[in-house]
Amino acid sequence: MTQVFGGRAKAIELEPLGVIDIGSNSVRLVVYEGAVRAALPIFNEKVLAGLGKSIATTGHLGEESVERALEALRRFRAVARILKVKNLRVLATAAVRDAVDGPDFIKRAEQAVGVPIEVLSGAKEAQLAAYGIRMGFPAADGLAGDLGGGSLEVIDIYKDRLNDAVTLPLGGLRLIDQTAKQIDRALPLVDEQIAQVTWLTNGRGRPFYAVGGTWRAIAKLHMEQANYPLRVMQGYAIPTREAIEFCQLVRRTKKISAFPGMDDVARARRDVVPFGALVLERLLEALAPSEVIFSVFGIREGLLFSLMPPLEQQKDPLLSFCEEYARQRSRSVAHALELCAWTDALFEGDGLKETEEDRRLRHAACLLSDIGWRAHPDYRGEQSLNVVAHAGLSGIDHSGRIFLALAVYFRHVGSDESKADDFSSRLKMVISKRAQKRARIIGAAIRAAHMLSIGMPGVIDETRLSYEGIKLVLTIPRAYSALDGERLRRRFAILAELVAREPEIRILA
Known part of the structure; x- marks a missing residue:
């Protein structure tokens, strides 16, 4: 076997693969070194465009948000070209899916990015989120929730089997839009949607895997409060009752910008955090899981996982x-x-x-x-x-x-x-x-x-x-x-x- 003294020796040369996720809150490009089991990102950038911030009340994408998203896509196209990304996949989620002017945006976005864009259905979004969990937790057995700006996907996962899944209109930006930023008005809306999903009781006593930038921000705040020695999101776990009480503390805070640790959260996400905390709190009350485990892997990593051959998926x-x-x-x-x-x-x-x-x-x-x-x-x-x-x-x-x-x-x-x-x-x-x-x-x-x-x-x-x-x-x-x-x-x-x-x-x- 070849000795390696600090250099990179590979049996095969990997071809960079890029994934752009056009979400309700952010537009992000991640370029991976290749479609392999332990692929590392070689580039990662996001723009908080806020495409979904007015969908609930107007049904349209805001023009300012659209222009920010298109500007980001043009930049990401140039980045992908410089990094020699031959395989660039672009996904769009709830905001574009639900907007009246979503099809028009897709035409403009495809011109900006230079490749076709796949608008995910709620079911496909849930499936890719589940694959993302499998990417990071190969023996996952529990329920996963992926909270975006426009929707919440909840999926029951047992190792390599995906069971029940549902998409709920409980994204943070959507709730802000529906309630005019009045979080007390959001509480009955959240409870009503969660109560309709009868199989959530299957999560009792099993882990809950939390996906999405807003929930990761909550985990970051919890780490700050607990003076936790690591600042690594992947795999960070909180006991259920402690997580519920912390979410209550976050959502009841009058001035969220003053919450300890909030300086490290992007300004464009801070208003969303209390609503994300509310959704997590009420969901945990319904699920009664054993613990909450935070995942940095979502639909982008899920897409990467889906492109791997079965033997690669099965590797540790x-x-x-x-x-x-x-x-x-x-x-x-x-x-x-x-x-x-x-x-x-x-x-x-x-x-x-x-x-x-x-x-x-x-x-x-x-x-x-x-x-x-x-x-x-x-x-x-x-x-x-x-x-x-x-x-x-x-x-x-x-x-x-x-x-x-x-x-x-x-x-x-x-x-x-x-x-x-x-x-x-x-x-x-x-x-x-x-x-x-x-x-x-x-x-x-x-x-x-x-x-x-x-x-x-x-x-x-x-x-x-x-x-x-x-x-x-x-x-x-x-x-x-x-x-x-x-x-x-x-x-x-x-x-x-x-x-x-x-x-x-x-x-x-």
């Missing part, structure tokens, strides 16, 4: 991302893969026990373990911690994300608590003691392995870890006996202590 998004990241940033992805197999021995036979999810996270940590090798040695731990904690990971919750960040951190700094910084200390407070201990063990194992192999493939796969009664034994073939030494033995002793064994290094005759 977390491990796909980590392997590709190792290919780009590590000295050797082959060595990272060897670490996955080498550390398996710690959890076999009489060794430590782990679940399938534990094993998956351990392998992810091994894949990411060398991404900080170019940093100054004194800062590799700190920088790796920040990179992993804030990476564009999917298929993982926040506890798992923090576990990965700490495991890679401990791989660099060892077990010296005096080196702990404020960020690592705050992260430790979010996860369990068991997860912290596992992160230390994985970090210590990777640390010992790197001292033995010098981060290069073809060494540790010739060695063997094993348990023999009270001992943890590392067996090294004579061909590599010169790699034995004081620093390796010190690191191996730390690993053995963490797994409650006595260390022994054997050189094969």
Whole structure:
């Protein structure tokens, strides 16, 4: 396997794919590196055009909003050309779908962007939103809601099966227009629409996946209130009752612009936030889910998912991302893969026990373990911690994300608590003691392995870890006996202590 020293090596060259979403509130372009399971955006820009702000009362798109949208589309066309995007897909949702002058706008918009525009039906919008959830949560089992400016789509998802779905006229801009910004008048409208959907009780005790910029803004406000150490939206979870009470606090605030954290919310979205909070509050009361999980993946990512072949859809998004990241940033992805197999021995036979999810996270940590090798040695731990904690990971919750960040951190700094910084200390407070201990063990194992192999493939796969009664034994073939030494033995002793064994290094005759 080819070694990679910080460069990008791929088995295939990916072709950039662009998706423009013409929504009721925003017009956004995202260009992905390709239609693959762990695709990363290489460009992301939105314009808050507000196309749907007067649909409910006038039935028309506002001319000022139309001009802003067309200007954005002309720019996005130029951006796509510069990025050599050959496959540009453009979607339009509730505002354009419902407006009397929607067809006229589409003609002008197609001239501006240079490609056909697909106006999504409510059913298709719900389907793509569900695919977006599958993109970020491969084993999703719950109800998802995608709140836009003009409508709310609610979908029942069970892994790869989409069950019931409904589109409701409960978008934030629509409610503002209907009620002349009087949120108390919106409450009976929201309750009336939700009450008509009898199957919402299927969400009881299952997660609710919240999609849409307004709901992400609410999550951002909650993070600010809770002094949460991460500012990563994907996978952020709030217990249901806590989410309901926070939504009530937001919607009852008289001056929403003064709400703590609101400075980080776009000005054009601030008036919508209380109405989004109202919809989320009333929906959660009807659903009674186990928790609310926020997703950054919506219909754009759903479209990307729908374009993938089935084998690509079935890949693990977390491990796909980590392997590709190792290919780009590590000295050797082959060595990272060897670490996955080498550390398996710690959890076999009489060794430590782990679940399938534990094993998956351990392998992810091994894949990411060398991404900080170019940093100054004194800062590799700190920088790796920040990179992993804030990476564009999917298929993982926040506890798992923090576990990965700490495991890679401990791989660099060892077990010296005096080196702990404020960020690592705050992260430790979010996860369990068991997860912290596992992160230390994985970090210590990777640390010992790197001292033995010098981060290069073809060494540790010739060695063997094993348990023999009270001992943890590392067996090294004579061909590599010169790699034995004081620093390796010190690191191996730390690993053995963490797994409650006595260390022994054997050189094969």
